Amino acid sequence: MVGAGGVRLMQGNEACVEGALAAGLRFFAGYPITPSTEIAELLAERLPQVGGAFIQMEDELASMGAVVGASLAGLKAMTATSGPGFSLKQENIGFAALAEVPCVIVDVQRVGPSTGMPTSPAQGDVMQARWGTHGDHPTVAFTPWSVSETFSLTVTCFNVAEELRTPVILLLDEVIGHMREKVVLPPPEAVTVVDRKKPAVPPGEGYSAYDPGDGDIPPLAAFGDGYRFHVTGLLHDRSGFPTNDPEEAAYLLNRICEKVERRRARLTMIESRDVHGADVVVVAYGCTARPASRAVRMAREAGIRAGLVRLITLWPFPREDVARLTAGARRILVPEMNLGQIVHEVESAVAGRIPVVHLGKVGGVLMTPEEIFEAVKGV
Amino acid sequence: MPHIWCAGCGHGIVMGCLIRAIDRVGLDKNRTVIVSGIGCSSRAPGYMDFDTLHTTHGRALAFATGVKMANPSLNVIVIAGDGDLAAIGGNHLIHAARRNIRIATVCFDNSTYGMTSGQYSPMTPTGKFASTAPYGNIDRPFDLCELAKGAGATYVARGTTYHASLTVNLIAKALEHNGFAFVDVLSQCPTYYGRRNKLGGAVEMMKWYKDNAVPVQAARQSPEPLPPGRFMIGELFTVTAPEYTDEYAGVLERARERETRA
Numbered sequence: 001m002v003g004a005g006g007v008r009l010m011q012g013n014e015a016c017v018e019g020a021l022a023a024g025l026r027f028f029a030g031y032p033i034t035p036s037t038e039i040a041e042l043l044a045e046r047l048p049q050v051g052g053a054f055i056q057m058e059d060e061l062a063s064m065g066a067v068v069g070a071s072l073a074g075l076k077a078m079t080a081t082s083g084p085g086f087s088l089k090q091e092n093i094g095f096a097a098l099a100e101v102p103c104v105i106v107d108v109q110r111v112g113p114s115t116g117m118p119t120s121p122a123q124g125d126v127m128q129a130r131w132g133t134h135g136d137h138p139t140v141a142f143t144p145w146s147v148s149e150t151f152s153l154t155v156t157c158f159n160v161a162e163e164l165r166t167p168v169i170l171l172l173d174e175v176i177g178h179m180r181e182k183v184v185l186p187p188p189e190a191v192t193v194v195d196r197k198k199p200a201v202p203p204g205e206g207y208s209a210y211d212p213g214d215g216d217i218p219p220l221a222a223f224g225d226g227y228r229f230h231v232t233g234l235l236h237d238r239s240g241f242p243t244n245d246p247e248e249a250a251y252l253l254n255r256i257c258e259k260v261e262r263r264r265a266r267l268t269m270i271e272s273r274d275v276h277g278a279d280v281v282v283v284a285y286g287c288t289a290r291p292a293s294r295a296v297r298m299a300r301e302a303g304i305r306a307g308l309v310r311l312i313t314l315w316p317f318p319r320e321d322v323a324r325l326t327a328g329a330r331r332i333l334v335p336e337m338n339l340g341q342i343v344h345e346v347e348s349a350v351a352g353r354i355p356v357v358h359l360g361k362v363g364g365v366l367m368t369p370e371e372i373f374e375a376v377k378g379v
Numbered sequence: 380m381p382h383i384w385c386a387g388c389g390h391g392i393v394m395g396c397l398i399r400a401i402d403r404v405g406l407d408k409n410r411t412v413i414v415s416g417i418g419c420s421s422r423a424p425g426y427m428d429f430d431t432l433h434t435t436h437g438r439a440l441a442f443a444t445g446v447k448m449a450n451p452s453l454n455v456i457v458i459a460g461d462g463d464l465a466a467i468g469g470n471h472l473i474h475a476a477r478r479n480i481r482i483a484t485v486c487f488d489n490s491t492y493g494m495t496s497g498q499y500s501p502m503t504p505t506g507k508f509a510s511t512a513p514y515g516n517i518d519r520p521f522d523l524c525e526l527a528k529g530a531g532a533t534y535v536a537r538g539t540t541y542h543a544s545l546t547v548n549l550i551a552k553a554l555e556h557n558g559f560a561f562v563d564v565l566s567q568c569p570t571y572y573g574r575r576n577k578l579g580g581a582v583e584m585m586k587w588y589k590d591n592a593v594p595v596q597a598a599r600q601s602p603e604p605l606p607p608g609r610f611m612i613g614e615l616f617t618v619t620a621p622e623y624t625d626e627y628a629g630v631l632e633r634a635r636e637r638e639t640r641a
C-alpha cells in the first residue's frame with residue numbers, strides 16, 4: 001500500500017523507506033549490501049508505484065553518481081549502503097557537498113573495517129560520516145534509536161537536504177535497521193515536507209545556481225527547466241564556472257560550510273533526562289542509548305545521581321548543548337560501539353572541565369545495561 | 380572564449396563536431412544535458428550552452444544514468460577521455476552499454492592521460508612511450524569499439540579529428556539512436572603523446588589519421604585483416620534493441636496494474 005498511515009509493526013529499514021516516500025523520494029540508486037539491502041528491495045517495489053525511478057547500479061560509486069544526477073534533474077534522491085559501500089561513495093558525496101546537490105545517504109552501520117562482520121552492529125562510521133570525503137566540507141548526520149524515530153528522522157534528512165542544498169547522512173545501526181517495533185505512521189498530509197527553493201526569475205533572466213543573492217543558499221533549477229546552468233566539482237565562482245581566484249574559492253568553501261554551521265542550533269536534536277544535579281552524565285546515541293537509558297535508571301535506583309544525554313544529531317556536533325547539559329556533572333561516560341569516536345567530540349565540547357570516560361565495545365555484540373551500569377559505578 | 384586546451388589539441392575539433400551534430404539533429408538546447416568526467420576533454424561542457432555537468436573522474440556515465448532515469452525526456456550526452464571512460468570508468472561504460480540506456484557517448488580518444496601530462500592510458504598502443512612508460516608501454520590497449528559492442532552498445536562508430544565531417548555524421552546518428560550509442564573519436568595530443576613519441580605536431584598527427592584510417596566498407600570488403608597500426612572508421616555496428624528507460628516505463632505500467640488489482 002502506498003502512503004497509508006496507521007499503526008504498523010516494521011523494521012527500521014522499512015521505516016526508513018516509509019519516511020523517504022513520505023518526504024517525497026522519487027529516485028533511488030543502490031548496490032546490495034547487508035544490513036541495508038531491505039531498503040533497496042522495498043524501494044524496488046514501492047518507487048514504481050508512485051511513478052518514481054529505482055535502479056540497481058554496478059557499484060556504490062555509480063549509485064552515488066546517479067543520485068546526484070537525478071537530484072539535478074529535479075527529483076528527491078537517495079541511496080542506502082553499509083560501511084564498505086559508504087567508503088566507495090565518499091568521492092561523490094564530496095561532489096554533492098561542493099556542488100550543493102540535495103540528496104540523502106543512508107549508512108546502516110556494521111562492524112568494520114573492510115568486510116568486517118556483515119550482520120553485526122557497530123558504530124564505527126561516525127567519523128567517516130564527518131570526514132570520509134577529502135577537503136573541507138559540511139556534514140549533516142542524524143542517528144535514531146528506534147524504528148519509529150527512523151521514520152521521522154528520514155523525513156528530516158530530506159527536508160534538511162532540500163533546504164540546505166547539501167547531502168545529509170542517516171546513520172543507522174544494524175540492530176535499528178533490522179529490529180521490529182511498533183510505528184505510528186502519520187497520514188501523508190500530517191508530514192511536513194520541504195522542497196528546494198526554485199529560481200525566482202524565469203529562464204534567461206540572470207539565474208545562477210551558485211549565486212545566493214541576499215541569503216546563503218542559492219535556489220536550484222532542474223536540468224531541463226530551460227536555465228542552462230553548469231555544475232562542476234571544481235571550485236567555482238558565483239556563475240558556477242571554475243575559478244582559480246583565491247578569494248572566490250575561499251568564499252565558496254566558507255559559504256558551504258557556514259550554511260550548516262549557522263543553522264547548528266536548529267539542526268540540533270538532543271534529549272536529556274535527569275541531568276540536573278547529576279554526578280555522572282552518560283552521553284550516548286543510536287542503539288547504545290537504549291541500554292544506556294536503562295543503565296541510568298539502574299544507577300538512580302542504586303542511589304547514584306546519574307543522568308542521560310542522547311544525541312540524535314551527530315553532525316554538526318551539538319557541542320554547546322552537550323556542554324550545557326553536562327555542566328554540573330563530575331564525570332561523563334560515553335559508551336559507543338567503537339574504540340573511541342564521538343568521545344573526542346564530547347571531550348572537546350567540555351574542553352577539559354570535566355573528565356570524560358569512554359566505554360567502547362567492538363566485536364559485534366550490543367552493550368548491555370549492566371555493562372554500562374558497572375561503568376557508571378566505576379567513574 | 381578562454382579554454383584550457385594546448386595549441387594543436389584535437390579536443391576542440393571533437394567538440395566542434397559534437398556542436399554541429401547537435402545543431403544538425405536539431406536538439407533543443409533547453410532539453411539537452413551534457414555530462415563529462417575529469418580530464419582535458421571533460422572540460423568541454425563548460426564551453427557549451429546547455430545544462431552541463433562536470434562530474435568526477437570516470438563517473439560521467441553514472442551521473443548521466445541518474446539524469447536520464449530521472450527525466451527520460453531529456454537528451455543526455457556524455458563526453459570524456461579514453462582514460463576516463465576506459466580505465467577508471469570502464470565499469471560504468473560496460474554497464475551503461477549493457478543496459479542500452481539512451482545516452483550518446485563520445486570518447487575524446489587521445490591515447491593518453493592529457494590532463495595529468497601524458498601517462499599511459501588503456502588506449503596507449505603497446506610499445507609507445509609515456510611519462511609512466513619510459514621504457515615503452517607493455518600494456519595491450521583495448522579496442523574500445525569492440526568493447527562497447529561486446530558489452531551491449533547498440534550503435535558503435537569511430538571517427539577522427541581529420542575526418543571531421545564524417546565524425547559529425549557519426550555523432551548525429553548517435554544522437555538519434557534510441558539506445559546506448561558510442562562514438563570513439565581519435566583526437567591528437569601533440570603536447571604529451573605526440574612529442575614523447577616523435578609523431579610531429581598536430582598536422583603530422585592528423586595526417587597519420589588520414590593515412591591509416593580505413594573506411595569500414597573497404598575494410599569489410601577486403602579478404603585481408605587490417606595490417607597492424609591501421610584502424611577502421613565509420614559506423615561499425617548498429618542494431619535495434621529495447622532501450623532502458625522505455626523498458627522502465629513498462630515497469631511503471633506493471634506496478635500501476637498491480638496496484639489497481641490489489
Ligand SMILES: Cc1ncc(C[n+]2csc(CCOP(=O)(O)OP(=O)(O)O)c2C)c(N)n1
Nearest residue numbers: 417418419420436460461462463492493494
Ligand atoms: C579519482 C581521480 N583519480 C585521478 C585523477 C587525476 N586525473 C585527472 S584527469 C586524469 C586522466 C585524464 O585522461 P583522459 O581521461 O584520457 O582525458 P584527457 O585529459 O586525455 O582528455 C587523471 C588521471 C582524478 N582527478 N581523480
